[in-house]
Amino acid sequence: MSAFYSSMLTFAGINLIAVLGVYLLIGLTGLFSFGQVGFMAIGAYISSIACLQWGLPFWAGILISVAFALIVGLFIGAITLKLRTDYFALATYGFAEVVKTALIYFSDITGGSMGIFGIPTLVNLPVVAVIAVICIMICANFKKLKFGRNSLAVRNDPLAAEIMGINTFAHKMKVFLLSAALGALSGALLAFSTSYIEPEMFNWSKSVELIIIVFFGGLNSLSGAVFATLFLSLLPELLRFGSEWRMVLFTFIIIVTIIFKPTGLFGYYEIPLNPVTIAKKIRSYVKKIRVDRSAKRGERDAR
Amino acid sequence: MNAMPGEALLAINDLRIQFGGLVAVNDFSMELREGRIAGIIGPNGAGKTTVFNAVTGVYKPTAGEIRFQADLISGKAPYEITRKGIARTFQNIRLFKGLNVLSNVMAAAGFRAQYGFLGGLLGMPGVWRQERGIEAEARLCLNLVDLQDYQYLMPENLPYGLQRKLEIARALATKPRLILLDEPAAGLNPNEVNELMDLIRKIHHELGVTVLLIEHHMEMVMGICEELWVLNFGKMIAHGTPAEIQCNEEVLKAYLGD
Ligand SMILES: Nc1ncnc2c1ncn2[C@@H]1O[C@H](COP(=O)(O)OP(=O)(O)O)[C@@H](O)[C@H]1O
Ligand SMILES: [Mg+2]
Numbered sequence: 001m002s003a004f005y006s007s008m009l010t011f012a013g014i015n016l017i018a019v020l021g022v023y024l025l026i027g028l029t030g031l032f033s034f035g036q037v038g039f040m041a042i043g044a045y046i047s048s049i050a051c052l053q054w055g056l057p058f059w060a061g062i063l064i065s066v067a068f069a070l071i072v073g074l075f076i077g078a079i080t081l082k083l084r085t086d087y088f089a090l091a092t093y094g095f096a097e098v099v100k101t102a103l104i105y106f107s108d109i110t111g112g113s114m115g116i117f118g119i120p121t122l123v124n125l126p127v128v129a130v131i132a133v134i135c136i137m138i139c140a141n142f143k144k145l146k147f148g149r150n151s152l153a154v155r156n157d158p159l160a161a162e163i164m165g166i167n168t169f170a171h172k173m174k175v176f177l178l179s180a181a182l183g184a185l186s187g188a189l190l191a192f193s194t195s196y197i198e199p200e201m202f203n204w205s206k207s208v209e210l211i212i213i214v215f216f217g218g219l220n221s222l223s224g225a226v227f228a229t230l231f232l233s234l235l236p237e238l239l240r241f242g243s244e245w246r247m248v249l250f251t252f253i254i255i256v257t258i259i260f261k262p263t264g265l266f267g268y269y270e271i272p273l274n275p276v277t278i279a280k281k282i283r284s285y286v287k288k289i290r291v292d293r294s295a296k297r298g299e300r301d302a303r
Numbered sequence: 304m305n306a307m308p309g310e311a312l313l314a315i316n317d318l319r320i321q322f323g324g325l326v327a328v329n330d331f332s333m334e335l336r337e338g339r340i341a342g343i344i345g346p347n348g349a350g351k352t353t354v355f356n357a358v359t360g361v362y363k364p365t366a367g368e369i370r371f372q373a374d375l376i377s378g379k380a381p382y383e384i385t386r387k388g389i390a391r392t393f394q395n396i397r398l399f400k401g402l403n404v405l406s407n408v409m410a411a412a413g414f415r416a417q418y419g420f421l422g423g424l425l426g427m428p429g430v431w432r433q434e435r436g437i438e439a440e441a442r443l444c445l446n447l448v449d450l451q452d453y454q455y456l457m458p459e460n461l462p463y464g465l466q467r468k469l470e471i472a473r474a475l476a477t478k479p480r481l482i483l484l485d486e487p488a489a490g491l492n493p494n495e496v497n498e499l500m501d502l503i504r505k506i507h508h509e510l511g512v513t514v515l516l517i518e519h520h521m522e523m524v525m526g527i528c529e530e531l532w533v534l535n536f537g538k539m540i541a542h543g544t545p546a547e548i549q550c551n552e553e554v555l556k557a558y559l560g561d
């Protein structure tokens with residue numbers, strides 16, 4: 001595989017991990033957050049600093065950055081998750097901006113607006129692919145188990161959810177933390193694959209991009225989120241769009257989606273991955289063909 | 304923790320709920336014994352739903368207290384009260400859109416699944432067995448209200464009468480000792496009302512669940528309730544058996560005007 005395609009796919013995989021967090025939080029749970037890029041920045045910076053300045057191995061840096069994001073997430077979640085949804089969106093936007101400002105302000109450690117150079121590029125496509133697949137499996141479990149039902153219940157009718165015995169605040173906190181961890185992991189992998197990070201990479205428009213991907217794929221479909229990420233990460237590269245045209249393309253795509261398929265590309269559909277499910281589908285399909293055929297034969301015989 | 308015989312399962316003492324200047328419930332007291340089918344009646348706006356909202360923790364009492372099995376529950380969060388054994392349905396149906404019929408019921412049984420967040424996400428052994436257990440319980444609830452053939456439909460696609468039944472099945476999935484039904488017969492045809500009465504008796508007899516319902520449908524109230532409380536403008540104006548209530552002058556005045 002050429003270096004071009006390999007780096008493109010690596011970038012798409014890293015994007016996917018951040019998108020999964022947004023999918024769980026905004027898609028399934030209906031918590032409209034602009035904060036994902038803040039957690040990505042935390043992941044990228046803490047892991048790089050741990051590696052370059054504290055001399056830790058890169059994987060330890062990644063783990064520490066995720067742990068740090070969880071602590072920050074706990075704090076941010078505690079003060080924002082009881083807010084009304086519109087205030088929650090604003091507060092998480094504010095959080096991401098504060099993170100970016102802090103990156104510029106504490107320039108002794110972060111390199112200010114110059115960023116951090118010379119991060120070892122230890123993360124390649126196979127590493128990202130394995131981690132992304134594990135994250136997808138975790139999200140698939142989330143959706144299939146009570147957490148997925150709780151999310152849809154909370155999104156749809158928080159009061160009824162609470163009356164059905166769901167601790168809605170605790171549930172929202174769990175989703176927020178999982179989403180923060182995925183964001184930080186994505187940011188850390190980004191740092192160790194590009195060798196260079198700067199605050200401008202963590203603009204609010206990055207959060208918007210992730211949100212658009214989730215809407216495009218469909219709020220209710222994990223398969224949709226995965227497909228949409230791969231499609232929308234690869235398409236601009238293949239079309240060789242300049243970065244200034246990316247947002248225009250994305251905006252166009254989201255408008256077309258909302259007009260023609262408001263539930264997103266996939267709606268509620270999930271691509272089956274469980275071999276038993278796939279076997280069942282194939283069997284029922286074969287059976288249907290057989291029944292059709294014998295029905296036709298029956299018709300013929302009757303004639 | 305079970306209520307002693309004769310002791311109240313649910314006890315409301317001088318409950319007062321105020322919205323700004325409006326006193327929606329005014330020093331209301333009641334004691335509901337375990338094993339009863341009882342009702343709260345009264346004209347529209349009398350404060351009946353507000354009493355349910357106070358019992359289930361949606362509103363905090365302005366004054367007074369509510370006890371369930373002798374434990375103080377007023378001031379607790381709704382999910383805690385549900386987990387203690389009080390379930391309810393809503394006057395305006397509030398099923399979860401986006402979840403199919405079976406998942407709606409499973410959502411209400413989820414808090415009894417023992418797996419934790421990390422264990423679940425990592426698919427630890429035992430998680431899927433627990434999940435199947437929850438699913439089986441949800442199916443039992445659906446069977447009970449005769450909705451087993453609609454498991455995979457979306458609730459908004461069910462006819463109104465079946466949506467009401469689904470709300471009852473979902474409430475039962477929390478394994479309550481007390482179920483609060485807010486106008487369960489509203490919008491049902493006479494046939495469906497009869498079925499509903501049978502269902503309520505079944506819940507009472509087979510599951511041993513105590514029932515407290517709000518209802519305008521007088522035939523139904525008189526047909527299945529053993530005990531009634533009558534509210535008017537937030538105040539209790541009568542309490543007794545259906546027969547006593549039927550010839551109570553205050554009640555007639557409240558309903559017919561004078
Ligand atoms: N959340 C609320 N805020 C303000 N007023 C309310 C609220 N809930 C109920 N009320 C008022 O309290 C009174 C009792 O309402 P409710 O309990 O719903 O009556 P009903 O007996 O018909 O169920 C009504 O006047 C209603 O407008
Ligand atoms: Mg009412």
